[in-house]
Amino acid sequence: MQAYLSLKTLLFYIVKEQKGEMNKVVKNAQTAIQGIKDGMTLMLGGFGLCGIPENCIQALVDAGIKDLTCISNNAGVDDFGLGLLLQKKQIKKMIASYVGENAEFERQMLSGELEVDLVPQGTLAQRCQAAGAGIPAFYTPAGFGTEVAEGKEVRYFDGKPHLMEHAFDAPFAIVKAWKGDAFGNLVFKGTARNFNPLMAMAGKITIAEVEELVEVGQLDPNTIHTPGIFVQRIFQGANYEKRIEQRTIRS
């Protein structure tokens, strides 16, 4: 898309765009999570251990922030992902669609230390998107006639029952992308995309950690997955482990 602009035009405008408040780069995860306080609600991108904000999770562990409500599709495994926060008992409540593969989670839930709100995966995704899009509520057929429907408005459309579901409300969202620039534009790789773009839209303050921070103008505007307007802080993460939960090989 840079081809749309002549080099002259580009050089004329690039100078002033590179500095000031439009530059959202922060130093590291520790700086990025400034303002996250005990008791807050956080959205965290990722599906299983794929596309999770590894650096920020570690920073939250290090900072010892506690009583967190975490909205995330999964809760990590015992010793990685959100499991690290669970180990330190920093999570008060978990809002997720699937929480298997985690013995410490199970223990805390059964003992009543951890509050758990299970939400159908599609509803979880849509509630994030709705939050980002200023849609306070919508109707979905998922969960009608089940425990999930308890206390929710039921409404029929074309003779089919639907539940009213509300947009989430989260002061902070933390996402992980493949590439990003100083304006906050993000590109994801493979299925590490998952909930990340939705949560990026939904956070009042969205923190993005990226594998590679590129120069503004390097990302093709046509292939940006998350426009920078949805991101308030960005940094290039380090030491990504990208652990694989089920390493399944074809013989």
Next chain:
Amino acid sequence: MQAYLSLKTLLFYIVKEQKGEMNKVVKNAQTAIQGIKDGMTLMLGGFGLCGIPENCIQALVDAGIKDLTCISNNAGVDDFGLGLLLQKKQIKKMIASYVGENAEFERQMLSGELEVDLVPQGTLAQRCQAAGAGIPAFYTPAGFGTEVAEGKEVRYFDGKPHLMEHAFDAPFAIVKAWKGDAFGNLVFKGTARNFNPLMAMAGKITIAEVEELVEVGQLDPNTIHTPGIFVQRIFQGANYEKRIEQRTIRS
């Protein structure tokens, strides 16, 4: 992404994927619009004259299909875009957000020949997306306290009034993309994207015309805007005029 598969794997699987019903290529616009009948509701992508399905509009004119209800952000200009269908009086009802720039449209509307339903642009977009996503209804603040609110349910969220809006229902959607493949995967260019990906999701049968039909596997899975599952028929269009409404030049 092809790099994820070894050449051997790729060759093994590509043969059977290329043929059969997964191949959605049709010959031309005339073939693509088969099944569109008098009195039907169509969604048509585009914003102004940007990203409109030029070939299919011409084919609808040629086929003389009439009494159409067209859902499209705009109604073209007198002698291009949906204006061509208006000239031939093939449109019974127009659902749009902005219909200026069209004298014949004005004449038909004022004379009562043409029914017009004006919908706020964001609501129009969201009603398309909702249709594609199986969300029968949602709430938006747009239009509260205006004519648009007449007959609609008002509901307060966080003390702020919202209107309930319903998903559209269209048997056919017609979109225009830059590139596409036989599976129906689409990539758009620049602001010609606009309503096209949303309407592609919303049509029961979605017809895509593309400037360039590429081999399956050529499009990077990470940068596909519309996954092929949303497209039922695809063809490479011809003779794109891409008329510009407001050619505005910097001196």
Next chain:
Amino acid sequence: MLDKHGIARRIAQELQDGWYVNLGIGIPTLIANYIPEGISVEFQSENGILGMGPFPTEAEVDADLINAGKQTITAMPGASIFDSATSFAMIRGKHIQLTVLGAMEVADNGDIANWKIPGKMVKGMGGAMDLVASADNIIVAMMHTNKRGKSKLLRNCTLPLTGVKCVKKIVTNLAVLDVTDQGFKLLERAPGVSVEDIENATEGRLIIDGDIPEMNI
């Protein structure tokens, strides 16, 4: 009697050319190995990929490319990647032609329970509630009875429901059955299984209408 692979092979016969298919974890995953000749289908995984390919070779493994079961996968030519909202738009919007999933219980009105056993660990419903509430064509793949020999095809589900009146067809180790307004309609017997075997293993209402053929598998 069928084993898990047999169940998968029988369900694979239901596939039609050009279908988009979502396969659940467990037996359903095996179906991908038995696609009939001349049939092209695309597999969707609800974490955000359409055109899922076979498991990778050691060299192809990519931590950023997994399926909903968190297994490493490959992408076929023509695959596409998308976010979770778009993925469930495909599901909720009825763009998927077939959903196959496992179950702990199915009732003869089509109710399904597959996500929670009270008093035991709850792992969560994942995408199952969205899938069963939205799909027009749902096949359940499961054993006819549980490990204690109790029928999983019931008059009413005893476990918390995943969805109501949604299952259309069931393929078990013993039989193929349709869910009708009058209950389970027996369509086929597994090789070597008698109608009586199936009657004994089915707690819900069972409709046996005329001769019941053995599966052609």
Next chain:
Amino acid sequence: MLDKHGIARRIAQELQDGWYVNLGIGIPTLIANYIPEGISVEFQSENGILGMGPFPTEAEVDADLINAGKQTITAMPGASIFDSATSFAMIRGKHIQLTVLGAMEVADNGDIANWKIPGKMVKGMGGAMDLVASADNIIVAMMHTNKRGKSKLLRNCTLPLTGVKCVKKIVTNLAVLDVTDQGFKLLERAPGVSVEDIENATEGRLIIDGDIPEMNI
């Protein structure tokens, strides 16, 4: 008294570094020409671009790159392109810090009318209803009176509304005014315009509190 460019220049003073801004058709479009030194903002156009640049040169013209006014544009480095649903997600979700649009009438409670004149041609509301219903910060840019000399700042709108109680600030050829619970609060006079001139041109409730400074423009 200001001309259209003067109004744009005055509104440009309201811009803050790092803001995302949506400019309507007409006077608002001119604001892009007067961004203060040291301030970076990004312009969103609701047809699907963030980081809109200046009009193209003849060589840069691209039919696939237009703004919501259907004018050919350019994309700045760091721009992004998206569909209409994402575009209005930005608007409805309050991700835009400032919306500037024109109006036919504004009432002293913040109601705005700018899309329809009954009995005349109706062009449609485009994205205006979404913008005014969602934005926290809406500035109206318009002439203080219409072509027949009638005030456009009214006690009540007479035309069909675009939105209710949404306008926060108005910049006209005569004045800068805030919309408060008690009516229009006069903040600044245009060069050479007296408080009396503004009083005479304003039909709605006007609050004049102390000395009203002349704009610094």
